[in-house]
Amino acid sequence: MKINGYVRIAAAVLAVIWMFRIFSFSDAPGSVSMQTSRSVSYDLVKSVNDILGLRMDEDRILGLSRSIEKTVRKLAHMCELWSDAPAMRGDTRVSERIRLSVRV
Numbered sequence: 001m002k003i004n005g006y007v008r009i010a011a012a013v014l015a016v017i018w019m020f021r022i023f024s025f026s027d028a029p030g031s032v033s034m035q036t037s038r039s040v041s042y043d044l045v046k047s048v049n050d051i052l053g054l055r056m057d058e059d060r061i062l063g064l065s066r067s068i069e070k071t072v073r074k075l076a077h078m079c080e081l082w083s084d085a086p087a088m089r090g091d092t093r094v095s096e097r098i099r100l101s102v103r104v
Contacts, residue, residue, distance in 0.1 A: 041065040
């Protein structure tokens with residue numbers, strides 16, 4: 001087996017591990033998922049406030065973090081799935097090659 005074959009096998013294994021990670025997030029209760037989203041949203045707004053020196057008070061930071069919470073959650077799901085796509089594509093090529101070799 002060539003090095004390229006090892007890379008594809010490693011990509012397939014990493015894809016499976018990443019899918020388990022995604023499913024573990026999906027399996028979390030709604031309250032845990034919402035708390036994680038709130039925490040990430042709050043940290044994001046707080047960091048932007050600190051970096052840009054916007055001088056927002058705590059109430060404004062909380063309000064903005066709650067307003068972007070759903071968007072942050074959706075973007076996190078899209079990033080998880082998007083990051084899994086290259087590994088799955090490599091795995092598909094391996095399975096197509098196996099299928100073609102069986103036909104011949």
